[in-house]
Amino acid sequence: xxxxxxxxxxxxxxxxxxxxxxxxxxxxxxxxxxxxxxxxxxxxxxxxxxxxxxxxxxxxxxxxxxxxxxxxxxxxxxxxxxxxxxxxxxxxxxxxxxxxxxx
Amino acid sequence: xxxxxxxxxxxxxxxxxxxxxxxxxxxxxxxxxxxxxxxxxxxxxxxxxxxxxxxxxxxxxxxxxxxxxxxxxxxxxxxxxxxxxxxxxxxxxxxxxxxxxxxxxxxxxxxxxxxxxxxxxxxxxxxxxxxxxxxxxxxxxxxxxxxxxxxxxxxxxxxxxxxxxxxxxxxxxxxxxxxxxxxxxxxxxxxxxxxxxxxxxxxxxxxxxxxxxxxxxxxxxxxxxxxxxxxxxxxxxxxxxxxxxxxxxxxxxxxxxxxxxxxxxxxxxxxxxxxxxxxxxxxxxxx
Numbered sequence: 001x002x003x004x005x006x007x008x009x010x011x012x013x014x015x016x017x018x019x020x021x022x023x024x025x026x027x028x029x030x031x032x033x034x035x036x037x038x039x040x041x042x043x044x045x046x047x048x049x050x051x052x053x054x055x056x057x058x059x060x061x062x063x064x065x066x067x068x069x070x071x072x073x074x075x076x077x078x079x080x081x082x083x084x085x086x087x088x089x090x091x092x093x094x095x096x097x098x099x100x101x102x103x
Numbered sequence: 104x105x106x107x108x109x110x111x112x113x114x115x116x117x118x119x120x121x122x123x124x125x126x127x128x129x130x131x132x133x134x135x136x137x138x139x140x141x142x143x144x145x146x147x148x149x150x151x152x153x154x155x156x157x158x159x160x161x162x163x164x165x166x167x168x169x170x171x172x173x174x175x176x177x178x179x180x181x182x183x184x185x186x187x188x189x190x191x192x193x194x195x196x197x198x199x200x201x202x203x204x205x206x207x208x209x210x211x212x213x214x215x216x217x218x219x220x221x222x223x224x225x226x227x228x229x230x231x232x233x234x235x236x237x238x239x240x241x242x243x244x245x246x247x248x249x250x251x252x253x254x255x256x257x258x259x260x261x262x263x264x265x266x267x268x269x270x271x272x273x274x275x276x277x278x279x280x281x282x283x284x285x286x287x288x289x290x291x292x293x294x295x296x297x298x299x300x301x302x303x304x305x306x307x308x309x310x311x312x313x314x315x316x317x318x319x320x321x322x323x324x325x326x327x328x329x330x331x332x333x334x335x336x337x338x339x340x341x342x343x344x345x346x347x348x349x350x351x352x353x354x355x356x357x358x359x360x361x362x363x364x365x366x367x368x369x370x371x372x373x374x375x376x377x378x379x380x381x382x383x384x385x386x387x388x389x390x
């Protein structure tokens with residue numbers, strides 16, 4: 001049986017990220033690491049929603065409403081995207097950084 | 104020896120006066136041929152913003168310069184290193200003097216009056232593809248550096264001697280006057296098989312090259328603007344010197360200029376695909 005995905009609040013976007021929207025997709029400049037990331041439309045939506053909520057379940061509900069997809073699919077997408085954000089080091093330690101809202 | 108007797112090259116590049124000196128004929132000749140088609144001639148009495156001098160030393164050359172800002176240049180090297188270091192110093196200084204330009208590490212040829220940039224990681228095949236496209240008749244802007252004026256998005260030629268790290272495949276012989284500097288081969292711009300672009304031209308296309316193996320079938324894929332920005336940013340030299348850490352300048356370029364990812368393979372096949380795109384056959388690129 002599959003373990004339900006955690007709904008623990010994720011850390012905010014790390015400080016030092018500068019973002020720009022281009023045709024519904026975000027580019028994020030990570031100045032301290034000198035890298036520029038490109039997020040696809042779904043990941044861009046999730047990243048921008050982190051300014052409003054950092055609970056995966058609520059992010060999934062927002063994605064479901066925005067993209068007209070099943071909640072289960074949205075939850076899976078959000079978990080995968082948040083994992084990618086962690087791997088790219090886009091999220092800061094919880095409670096330390098206020099983050100930089102996208103846009 | 105008078106200043107003029109040691110002068111290897113004197114030119115104006117992006118409005119910056121440049122003089123390069125060498126105390127022996129070998130270095131002078133190499134430097135002169137490397138820079139012969141860069142910028143426009145600098146008059147005898149004209150002020151030089153950038154000056155460099157190569158002197159024989161330890162079986163090689165010692166290149167020195169005293170820039171207006173920053174540490175003096177003083178490097179001892181072989182011929183390949185001399186050409187590399189002279190260019191590196193020139194580019195750093197021109198960047199400092201011309202902050203209005205975004206300097207992109209890219210090759211470029213002209214197609215339909217616009218500049219087509221070939222962007223790749225170092226050693227990613229932009230010079231050899233550029234050389235192959237010159238054989239197709241596309242005029243030469245550069246195989247190394249393209250300064251782009253951030254407001255107008257005009258691309259400026261930097262027509263130094265085309266630099267290859269290895270002999271090209273058979274069927275693409277290098278001209279007799281190619282300079283062989285040990286680990287690098289330099290084809291002076293006046294020996295290239297296509298004309299040299301002498302004026303600034305608008306950016307027309309950006310191609311990001313990704314080598315997929317010599318047997319791979321080349322393929323073109325149109326990129327979203329965000330994907331293009333993420334690929335272009337690492338090609339910008341010193342982007343943090345620009346407002347918004349260079350992000351705004353890069354975004355402005357990709358908002359106006361279409362970009363493709365080019366999966367490169369066999370050189371001839373890749374050149375055919377790219378040449379077709381440059382000649383206006385957009386049907387070859389996947390959406």
